[in-house]
Each structure stands twice: as C-alpha cells, then as structure tokens.
Amino acid sequence: MYSFTEENYLKAIYKLSDNKAGEITTNAIADAMQTKAASVTDMVKKLAEKQLLKYEKYKGVKLSAKGRKVAIDTVRKHRLWETFLHNKLNFKWDEVHEIAEQLEHIQSETLIDKLDDFLGYPAHDPHGDPIPGKNGEIKMHDVVTLSNLKKGDRCVVVGVVDHRTIFLKHLQKINLMPGSKIQVSTINEFDQSHNIKVNRNIELQISFDVAKNILVKIDS
Amino acid sequence: MYSFTEENYLKAIYKLSDNKAGEITTNAIADAMQTKAASVTDMVKKLAEKQLLKYEKYKGVKLSAKGRKVAIDTVRKHRLWETFLHNKLNFKWDEVHEIAEQLEHIQSETLIDKLDDFLGYPAHDPHGDPIPGKNGEIKMHDVVTLSNLKKGDRCVVVGVVDHRTIFLKHLQKINLMPGSKIQVSTINEFDQSHNIKVNRNIELQISFDVAKNILVKIDS
DNA sequence: TACAATTTTTAGACTAATCTAAAAATATTT
DNA sequence: AAATATTTTTAGATTAGTCTAAAAATTGTA
Structure with a gap:
C-alpha cells in the first residue's frame, strides 16, 4: 500500500x-x-x-486523519515486533529497535493480528511505550519521571524518556528496567542525585540525568 | 549487505x-x-x-560459491519464517509463502539464529522442504512421490512437488498434509487413480495428478 | 550453407528517492 | 525599515531497478 x-x-x-x-x-x-x-x-x-x-x-x-492512521499503524507494528523480539526471542531491550525498524514495514494485516494474539495482546513494549490497538487507540498510562518523586515514595519503572542505546545499555548495566520496584531513600541536595532501593534489596545511587529519563508509575 | x-x-x-x-x-x-x-x-x-x-x-x-551461499541463506530464512508462521502463528500452510517472501529479506544474522532456536531447530518447513543449516548444508531426506508406491505400501507424507496455492488448498480440503500416514489400498488401472487409507481410518480416492505431486517417506 | 526464427543484448527512457547548489521566501537584528 | 541570516524551495543530476524497441548473436531448418 x-x-x-x-x-x-x-x-x-x-x-x-x-x-x-x-x-x-x-x-x-x-x-x-x-x-x-x-x-x-x-x-x-x-x-x-x-x-x-x-x-x-x-x-x-x-x-491528515488518514496519514495519522498510517503512522500509528506503523508504530503499532514496530512495538509489537519489539515485544516479540524481547519476550519470545530473548533479545535484550536495547537490541530490538533496529530489527523492528525493518519488520514494521512487512505488509500483512493478518500477520499483525496473529502476532498480537500470540503475544497475548500486550499493552506496552519492552521500553514501556504503549502499543496502539488495532483501531489506533493509544492508552497512555499515567506516569511521571523518577525525578519528580519525593523521599520515601514508592514506584514501578514503566519506561524511558531517552530511547538511545547508550542510555538503555546503562540501565541494563545497573539492572534497572520496566517492572523494577523502586523506593526513593534520599535525594542529595548538592547534585540532585538519588539514592534508591530496587526490588526491596539493592541500594543504588543514580544521577539526576538518569532520574529525569526514567518513567515510573506511582505505587499506590 | x-x-x-x-x-x-x-x-x-x-x-x-x-x-x-x-x-x-x-x-x-x-x-x-x-x-x-x-x-x-x-x-x-x-x-x-x-x-x-x-x-x-x-x-x-x-x-559462484559466494552467490550460492547468499541464495541458500535466503532460502533458509524463507523456510524458517514459514515454519514460524505455521507453527507459532497458526497460519495454514498455503498462506505462509507470500509473507515469508517479505520476511526473508530482513537483515540480521542474530535474528535468524534466535528464530531457529525458538523454533527448536526444525529440519523441514510446513511444505516438507528441508531448511538449510547455518553453514548452508542441506539434508535431503530420501523421498519418492506417492505415485511410485505399490498396492499395500505404507508411507508418511513429507512434502509436495507442486507448491502452487491451488494445489496446497486442494490437499487442505481433503485433509492430506505433512505427517499424514497413508496406506495404498488400490491403484485403478484405467486412470492410475489411487484409493488410499489416511491415518488408518479415512478412505480417499485421489487422482494420478495428485499422487504425482505428493512426496512421501516409505514407512519401514 | 543460407535463410528464418528465436534469444539475448544494447540503447534510451522512466520512476522513486536522493543529493548539491542556487534562488526565493521568511525571520531576525540593528 | 533596511540589511543580514536562516529556512525552504527549485532546478538539475544521480542511482537502482525497470521498461520498450531495435540491433546483434545464436539456433534451427530447408
């Protein structure tokens, strides 16, 4: 088409x-x-x-509405393929983007429907970005950046602002990714760096630059 | 590349x-x-x-050797994708070819290796054609066409000679596909049509044209 | 072997997507 | 408001892949 x-x-x-x-x-x-x-x-x-x-x-x-639909469909395909690569083929989350850039252009509506079903109708891709539905609707989950939280707040990582490989690799290295549960221990006044506790046991210090680029859902 | x-x-x-x-x-x-x-x-x-x-x-x-390797790699990718579409996404065997024609050109060696692993290193695609290995080796299984058998012979369907959709759809309709066990009941002298028993219970009559285009492995 | 038929190649043109360099329009500064 | 800087468009060229029509080579036949 x-x-x-x-x-x-x-x-x-x-x-x-x-x-x-x-x-x-x-x-x-x-x-x-x-x-x-x-x-x-x-x-x-x-x-x-x-x-x-x-x-x-x-x-x-x-x-136009028509153009936006084509764009959203392409995003949908991209994010479904990223999810496939990560969840089924065990690619790391910083490795999926480039291959999905190619896969998103495969032409077959049935293929995407069946892939969606195979993956169990996921709501988010490995980076925490929402996967648009078949009709183009996008459910934004309501998120803030980690840098917006206060001492003591609990949250779960749901995505990133910066999608560059260099940042994703960094998160991979410190073992912080979608699903990680965080509690803010201290915010250092000097440089706004955060001391956080990950998954109730690992203590970690992250820079303000990192905190600004992590999207979280507040644990309520 | x-x-x-x-x-x-x-x-x-x-x-x-x-x-x-x-x-x-x-x-x-x-x-x-x-x-x-x-x-x-x-x-x-x-x-x-x-x-x-x-x-x-x-x-x-x-x-050249180089050209043949590129061709075989493309065939390998095509057949692995066909297997994925059939085994994982539940496409019928006559629906997988066109989509695989697109998928075979996705550039990523890692992707194909991981796909191969995910599928459990299949030896044959849904049409019974051998899937070349990573190094280009192709294990031909030793097959004959159903039309070569004699009355009483037992065999298993492993593939087809004619790959056209019209033929695949016909086999789908009469429920004859890779894995089906066959015993030849009679060969009618007049038109060489075959009466066969499928999976030990269904009696079927197939034309010589169909028998010529079905590849089988003799049950020994 | 010569003529005809067929196959293959060449020449020149077309489309999609891109580029560089120059021209035109818009925005900014003084 | 005039001069300068920036952005955007146009003009013309390039590359990959394709085509038609004509020329050249090969093959078949009488």
Whole structure:
C-alpha cells in the first residue's frame, strides 16, 4: 500500500507532532529522518498529493486523519515486533529497535493480528511505550519521571524518556528496567542525585540525568 | 549487505540450477522472476561484477560459491519464517509463502539464529522442504512421490512437488498434509487413480495428478 | 550453407528517492 | 525599515531497478 519510505516519513512526522503542537517544519523532519531539507520538500509534496498530510509552502506540514492512521499503524507494528523480539526471542531491550525498524514495514494485516494474539495482546513494549490497538487507540498510562518523586515514595519503572542505546545499555548495566520496584531513600541536595532501593534489596545511587529519563508509575 | 532485488535474483537462479544442470538462460530467469529479459541482462551484469555469479554474453549464468551461499541463506530464512508462521502463528500452510517472501529479506544474522532456536531447530518447513543449516548444508531426506508406491505400501507424507496455492488448498480440503500416514489400498488401472487409507481410518480416492505431486517417506 | 526464427543484448527512457547548489521566501537584528 | 541570516524551495543530476524497441548473436531448418 505505502512504501517503506512513505511509512517512515509519516512515522517521523507523527512523532514530531506528538511533542510540539502546530505545524511541523521541513528542517525538523530532515533532522529526524537524517536526510536533507530538499529531499523532505519532495517527499512532503508527494504525501500531500496522496492526502496523507496538509502542506503549504514555507508553512510546514500537518498529518491528515488518514496519514495519522498510517503512522500509528506503523508504530503499532514496530512495538509489537519489539515485544516479540524481547519476550519470545530473548533479545535484550536495547537490541530490538533496529530489527523492528525493518519488520514494521512487512505488509500483512493478518500477520499483525496473529502476532498480537500470540503475544497475548500486550499493552506496552519492552521500553514501556504503549502499543496502539488495532483501531489506533493509544492508552497512555499515567506516569511521571523518577525525578519528580519525593523521599520515601514508592514506584514501578514503566519506561524511558531517552530511547538511545547508550542510555538503555546503562540501565541494563545497573539492572534497572520496566517492572523494577523502586523506593526513593534520599535525594542529595548538592547534585540532585538519588539514592534508591530496587526490588526491596539493592541500594543504588543514580544521577539526576538518569532520574529525569526514567518513567515510573506511582505505587499506590 | 545485498538488496531485496539481488537476493531475489540469486534465489531464483539457485532454484533453476537445482533442477537443470549447466548454465541458466536469461529467458528462464526472466520467466521465474516475472520480468523482462532486458532487465535480467542488466541485473546479471551487476551480480557478475560483485562476483556472485559467472556471466558470459549469450551463454547464460552460473552461481559462484559466494552467490550460492547468499541464495541458500535466503532460502533458509524463507523456510524458517514459514515454519514460524505455521507453527507459532497458526497460519495454514498455503498462506505462509507470500509473507515469508517479505520476511526473508530482513537483515540480521542474530535474528535468524534466535528464530531457529525458538523454533527448536526444525529440519523441514510446513511444505516438507528441508531448511538449510547455518553453514548452508542441506539434508535431503530420501523421498519418492506417492505415485511410485505399490498396492499395500505404507508411507508418511513429507512434502509436495507442486507448491502452487491451488494445489496446497486442494490437499487442505481433503485433509492430506505433512505427517499424514497413508496406506495404498488400490491403484485403478484405467486412470492410475489411487484409493488410499489416511491415518488408518479415512478412505480417499485421489487422482494420478495428485499422487504425482505428493512426496512421501516409505514407512519401514 | 543460407535463410528464418528465436534469444539475448544494447540503447534510451522512466520512476522513486536522493543529493548539491542556487534562488526565493521568511525571520531576525540593528 | 533596511540589511543580514536562516529556512525552504527549485532546478538539475544521480542511482537502482525497470521498461520498450531495435540491433546483434545464436539456433534451427530447408
């Protein structure tokens, strides 16, 4: 239906729309896609012709309902495949992204439905990101970053803000990942570093930079 | 490493080499790839430059060891994915081919190794075709077509000669597939149709055309 | 062996996606 | 508001893969 490249552009634009409101600029897209502005202009014209987005010269773009659906479907496929790679094939959570970037473009609705069923209709991928449903609905769970908690608070890790491999590998190293239960022991005033207790037994000190990038659900 | 298209050409040439000895002609490749002879000439030149095959103008092509390895790896990936789709996602055996045609081009050696492990190192795909090993070795099991048996012989279905959907669907309909145990009851002299007993209880009559296209292992 | 038929290759053109370099529009600064 | 800087678009070229139509080579046949 849509090419590999078209799906990738739509996904990138969708992710940019999520952060900022309003129109998405050509340069922002070029940056996200690791390509040149001229290439973006060309592709954006093509996508506008196919009614996947609204484009006005020098004014940026905005996804149409149709374009957003394609983007969300691509995200759904990506996150289901990541879950498969992690839960069934035992890939570490920092290894799944690149392969899922390829798998997300496989064309078959039945395949994705059956994969979803095989995985037991998971709500979140290995990074804690929500997996959109078949109809495009996304259940955001209500989360805060670990850096928002106060001394004594209990929580469970559900995801990350920074998705870069270097950060994921770091969490892997200190054994902190989705599902880990945390209690904040102390917050050091000097550098805002946190002393935390993981899974009721391991004491750990993490920098403010790390705390800011961990998403948690407050244990109630 | 190699493009989608390059892998498909190498696989097609490999399959043609399997049947006939000697050089593979341009038209035969065009036919197998559903494309034009001119396109084949172009691609074959490119593959020859990359040392994936030997090409002499007007003389046809022959895979190099390197080219054959790429082709066999592609076949291995195809058949492992078919097995996954059939065994884990419950696709019927006539539905797996098209999706596997896409999945076979996903680039990741680790992925295939882990998939192989997840599936329990299967020796054959859902159609009974052997799955090449990591090093390219193919264990042919020693089979004959059902039409070669004599009255009273017992055997187990292990595969098919004709891989077209129309044939696979027919076998599905009469409930005859890999693993089915067969005993030949009668061979009708008039049209060579076979009366067989399946799994020790179901009596079935199949045409010579069907018997010729079923691969079996003799029960000893 | 020469003519015809078939196969294969070449030449030139097309599409999708990309790029560089230059031009045009918009935004910022003084 | 004019000058400068930045962003975006256009123009023209490139690459991978494909095509049609014509030319060249090979094969088959009389």
